[in-house]
Amino acid sequence: MIDFQTSPQDYKHWKLDFDGPVAYLTMDVNAEATLKPGYELKMNSYDLGVDIELYDAVQRLRFEHPEIKSVVMRSGKDRIFCAGANIRMLGKSSHAHKVNFCKFTNETRNSIEDASEHSHQRYISAVNGTAAGGGYELALATDYIMLIDDGSATVSLPEVPLLAVLPGTGGLTRVVDKRKVRRDRADIFCSIEEGARGQRAVDWRLVDESIKGSIFEEEVAKRAHAFAADSDRPSDAKGVTFTPLNRKIDGDRVQYDLIDIEINRSGRVATVTLKAPTDAAPADLAGAHAQGADFWPLALCRQFDDALLHLRTNETEIGTVIFKTSGNGSLIEAYEKLLEDNADDWLMREIILYWKRTLKRVDMTSRTLVTLIEPGSCFVGILAELIFAADRSYMLDGQIEGDDTPEAKIKLSAFNFAMMPMSNDLTRLETRFLGEPETVERVKAMIGQEINGAEANKLGLVTDAYDDIDWEEDVRLFLEERVGYSPDALTGMEANLRFAGPETMETKIFGRLTAWQNWIFQRPNAVADDGALKLYGTGTRPSYDFNRV
């Protein structure tokens, strides 16, 4: 099992240092400490284990260190920044692992950009040596790239010429979309092994600055402090410590404090139940800060994030994920109100942003997503987003005979409008109702109202509503039908249908780059015994099938 939980004292590959408002996140990969046997992480190359630590560090910098206003990403190795994903690891990995690995690394790079843009914790990369492939992509995810000018340090994306694959972590897209490198220059850059350095790298906008080695560290520090000065993050606030999650895995059951996962292996279905708070919200912002990691919205989000990563990585045969909620929905509103009313407080802002990223992770999860809304559920506000994130959502209309639990209701809040954009920069409701924007306005007027099954169905908020007589059977029929289909076709279909509307850099990275990469990862030119990934480092030239597809 791959565990996504870690903490700085357990890091094998990263180091955190602090200098007032500036943090130094130093990559110093321990070549021996690999996630799986069979390869060594030389030259600051990485595997999923390295990235799990990076993700943890990025999260902690946001939550545990409100005083940190800029972060310098640098290398602990001489003349090497980062060599990218480990090629031997990729050569040995299953296709599914490669895909999951790339998806997670992409999400982590997006979260770095989210920190720069929305948390006002700007990332700078101090490229002290070779930044190749995924190494340069890591730099591309930061807000500002400073390249040492020592006559040898380069940035490069040599995947096409060397490995017959693509830079898989947003490199191509970010070069033209984010750094706006001219397409023919980008074409040159991406098709040469040696990459670019010095003034040319600056002229082509591949980096922001090229700096002599003698003054490199000093300039980096200056720049980091200058960025920090522009941040609105507080200097004197107390961070929230990410205490270890209380997670129990017992056979087909995974339990957190606020989340239950039940796995039905023969049906290949996991049911994820998210629980409402049991206590009323703290009276004020100070109370929320005092609760820290136990503050319900944050606690639930952390557990949900971990649960999603666990299911994705460790339960690949579970093709369908059902979302349910349980508990007293009326308590949720007060929590949401604290967040909404104090959205400029650094912690409340972080929690909102964390939910935004986690819901995007839901969108990116290559499982059939079904949300079931039953009596006893609490689909209020942020939890109601799961209805709109799902491929199908079904609501039980009315009560269950012989059970006096009141009928299920949905209640929308500001979180369903503007606060939780998807990667296409639209809200889930805007995406859902792309062809009928007036419906979005109509349901917006219903914020705070209870909407029952029949009404929700009429409004189009759910796929369908069934009464208790039909409920079990029709849900079962859908699930049975679904698990019979090809998982590949389903993944492709769902990914195509989920993201209606405009493209953004993020949608391009996941929808275009990743899709092509996943195709290339399957092709003999890359992965056959005489393909480039397999032969890399052996000295033998790969032989390609030269038919264009």
Place this chain on the structure above:
Amino acid sequence: MSESIRADLVEVNYDDLIPNNVDLSNDRRLKKALEEWQPNYIDWWKDMGPEGFQESEVYLRTAVGVDPQGWAVFDHVKMPEYRWGILLAPKEEGRKINFGKHKGEPAWQEVPAEYRSLLRRLIVIQGDTEPASVEQQRYLGKTAPSLYDMRNLFQVNVEEGRHLWAMVYLLQKYFGKEGRQDAEDLLQRRSGDEDRPRLLGAFNEETPDWLSFFMFTYFTDRDGKMQLAALAESGFDPLSRTCRFMLTEEAHHMFVGESGVSRVVEKTCQAMNDAGITDPYDIEAVRKLGVIDLPTIQKKLNFHVSVTEDLFGAEVSTNGASAFEAGLKGRFEETKIDDDHQLHDATFDVWRVVDGQIVQETEPALNAVNARLVYDYINDAAGGVKRWNKLIKKMGIDFDLKMPHMGFNRRIGEFAESFITPEGEIVDEATWTAKEFDYLPNEADLLFLKELMQPEYRQGEYATWIAAPKVGINSKPGDFEYVKIYGSSN
């Protein structure tokens, strides 16, 4: 009618609103679905069922048991009050799937998810034919040649209605909300309606007269028998059980058809003999006797056989192969066939037109299951034709009714693009078209039949063109009042 059902015979629960042997009272979901569907069904029946006789009391047979003898009671009943219900053949413990990929596995009691849509399509297509024939025959009561025949017509109609119930049961029980929508749609389509026709061509043709009715019940209901027999082999046990019970009812329909044609033929021959006419082709003279000439009967036969053959679909069909491979629809008498019932390496010779010749070509047997079923059908149907010819011969008339060649007048399958005479000769389009009405009834023939068919509602009396039956229904005499017409808004 309930008091007439003897308690010791009943294994079907008539206490419920809907008679059944599927424990409906304990299946809340199905009960609700059927109880919602039932009023719409009754509306459909009143709207599209036998026109003019909804208030008449008809001496109908109602099944009260589902064993092969088909326990039943007979009583006069108004058709809209007929006790339609859900009747399945008894469950065979340990039944296995007998063919296809899953051969040898236990028969499915629930729909296997991967075959849900395929199975649903099969059931919808079968289900659509049942109300269609009721619609096609709705005006025939007005020209019934006797109360006996009228009663048989209505018996066929109510049973086709019940067959619709049988398919609706499967859709509602096993296919959720979508199945319920399908069940509703079965009541919305209308035979011959341009905007919402029935699914299969033959079920949008008119049944304009009683000769057509007899031909339909003999030839087209025999397609029904073949299809039901193939579905009775299904690995999906509820479908198999449903179809097995439907087959016992279908047999009666074919009896109505075979004996009906037989009585028409008998009366024609009788009249010719009485009048001293020996040439069966002296059509005008024969018609003047108030009977139907044998060549017109042959033309009707040509029409009904050819449109019915189209119902089997393309002889070589991947859909047919999928349904067989999946274990959903077998061949006719599958378990009696001596082969491996999987057909992966087997071949089957299919008739088709190649370079202007009708030849046999070898196809993978799996793809040719439809061909096999239609060939089996043709053999099966030939039996009745033989018996009619025996009768004609016995009556001393020199005429043979013939099954037309399987390529004649086809719109679907191997022969759809060719012009083939009933004798099996390939001709060009112009030649065929010039002779079309030597093969098929023309306007004048249909007009003659229409004018000939005047109602005969008197007890024990029969129209001029049809002989009395040998025996009555349920051992009742020929002059029994099979239909009490009073109260009808005829």
